[in-house]
Amino acid sequence: MAEPSPVSIRGSNQSGMRAHNERLVLTLLRRHGPQPKAQIARMTGLSAQTVSVIMRALEAEGFLVKGQPQRGRVGQPSVPIGLAPGGAYFFGLKVGRRSLELVLTDFLGRVVDRRQARHRYPTPDATLAFARHALAEIAAARPAVERARISGLGIAIPFQLWDWADAIGAPRSDMDAWRHRDIRAELAVGLDTPVYLQNDASAACGAELVLGTAALPPNLLHIFVGYFIGGGVVLNGSLFTGPTGNAGAIGSLPVPGPDGKSRQLIEVASLAVLERMLGARGAAADCLWNRPIDWRIDQEVLHAWLESAAGGLAHAVAATCAVIDFEAVLIDGWLPPPIRARLVERTGVALAGLNTAGLILPRIEEGTIGPDARSLGAACLALSKRFLVDQGVLTKADQI
Numbered sequence: 001m002a003e004p005s006p007v008s009i010r011g012s013n014q015s016g017m018r019a020h021n022e023r024l025v026l027t028l029l030r031r032h033g034p035q036p037k038a039q040i041a042r043m044t045g046l047s048a049q050t051v052s053v054i055m056r057a058l059e060a061e062g063f064l065v066k067g068q069p070q071r072g073r074v075g076q077p078s079v080p081i082g083l084a085p086g087g088a089y090f091f092g093l094k095v096g097r098r099s100l101e102l103v104l105t106d107f108l109g110r111v112v113d114r115r116q117a118r119h120r121y122p123t124p125d126a127t128l129a130f131a132r133h134a135l136a137e138i139a140a141a142r143p144a145v146e147r148a149r150i151s152g153l154g155i156a157i158p159f160q161l162w163d164w165a166d167a168i169g170a171p172r173s174d175m176d177a178w179r180h181r182d183i184r185a186e187l188a189v190g191l192d193t194p195v196y197l198q199n200d201a202s203a204a205c206g207a208e209l210v211l212g213t214a215a216l217p218p219n220l221l222h223i224f225v226g227y228f229i230g231g232g233v234v235l236n237g238s239l240f241t242g243p244t245g246n247a248g249a250i251g252s253l254p255v256p257g258p259d260g261k262s263r264q265l266i267e268v269a270s271l272a273v274l275e276r277m278l279g280a281r282g283a284a285a286d287c288l289w290n291r292p293i294d295w296r297i298d299q300e301v302l303h304a305w306l307e308s309a310a311g312g313l314a315h316a317v318a319a320t321c322a323v324i325d326f327e328a329v330l331i332d333g334w335l336p337p338p339i340r341a342r343l344v345e346r347t348g349v350a351l352a353g354l355n356t357a358g359l360i361l362p363r364i365e366e367g368t369i370g371p372d373a374r375s376l377g378a379a380c381l382a383l384s385k386r387f388l389v390d391q392g393v394l395t396k397a398d399q400i
Contacts, residue, residue: 034082092379152382156203203377205232225333310346332367
């Protein structure tokens with residue numbers, strides 16, 4: 001792997017930690033799109049003068065941009081102000097069981113560059129080598145003005161990778177190396193931007209909170225179907241990760257399999273299962289790990305997997321909703337949209353067939369981010385830590 005020319009990845013002082021009111025304005029503009037100053041004042045309860053001062057300062061620093069004046073009402077036309085796409089940039093690194101990906105997003109959360117690599121299983125050394133090379137390569141390809149506004153790196157990674165050595169077909173000695181390595185600290189060496197780390201399923205949930213297009217209830221369970229399956233928990237509008245950062249680890253939930261015997265959810269509702277089912281038919285499964293636009297695979301196998309996965313998901317939903325009164329469950333994943341829709345529909349049917357007396361069932365819906373949820377969630381981790389308020393504090397402001 002040829003090394004790109006060294007490029008310093010340095011964040012500007014403009015991208016430092018923002019004061020609370022500045023973060024509140026930026027968060028509202030991200031959630032609701034461009035707004036005139038008067039509307040932001042009403043949403044926040046801040047005085048018009050305070051909002052004007054904040055927004056002028058943010059515009060001068062390059063974080064906001066004025067839109068076209070809106071006419072049609074009495075008085076002066078209102079001028080909507082929105083986030084400037086080039087206001088800040090964020091790296092997001094996804095460490096997956098079958099692939100690595102580094103994305104660079106702009107201030108709107110749009111991917112402006114990416115690098116990918118496939119592997120049989122992840123190791124710390126290979127992950128660090130890929131990340132360092134990709135960081136330097138992407139930075140070298142961006143104009144200096146953009147490099148100066150790179151404001152952080154987020155890492156989305158499965159926790160306790162060593163527990164899944166057998167499941168992903170990796171030597172235990174290689175996976176045990178993860179026990180003693182701090183990839184966040186090691187990757188931070190030589191970088192002048194902060195580095196954050198989060199469980200990959202929680203990161204996918206975070207992407208839905210920050211960038212998703214659906215109206216979300218305060219309490220929900222987010223499920224991401226990848227090589228394995230994981231979850232993210234949202235309580236009172238905020239991502240809840242628990243004391244160890246591993247909340248929502250629904251892949252470990254015991255559920256009945258197709259034969260009625262108890263097994264973990266990852267053994268019935270993950271893409272690893274679909275890969276094995278295709279292999280048992282002598283069919284290639286490589287297409288599963290390409291961009292999931294259209295899977296040209298055995299439809300009989302796919303149908304069998306969907307039924308098994310939906311059944312496992314239904315039991316998992318019932319179990320989690322017996323503990324937390326979730327209003328909605330969102331299902332997303334490394335799935336083509338039509339297959340995601342079928343999985344959501346079949347899960348709803350399977351849930352309706354269970355004995356759920358005493359439970360108030362949540363609505364089952366599709367996530368809106370898709371295959372990029374973990375990579376974007378990693379980038380959103382850096383974005384949120386530096387520029388946004390906790391999503392759970394916006395209840396009052398959302399009542400426009």
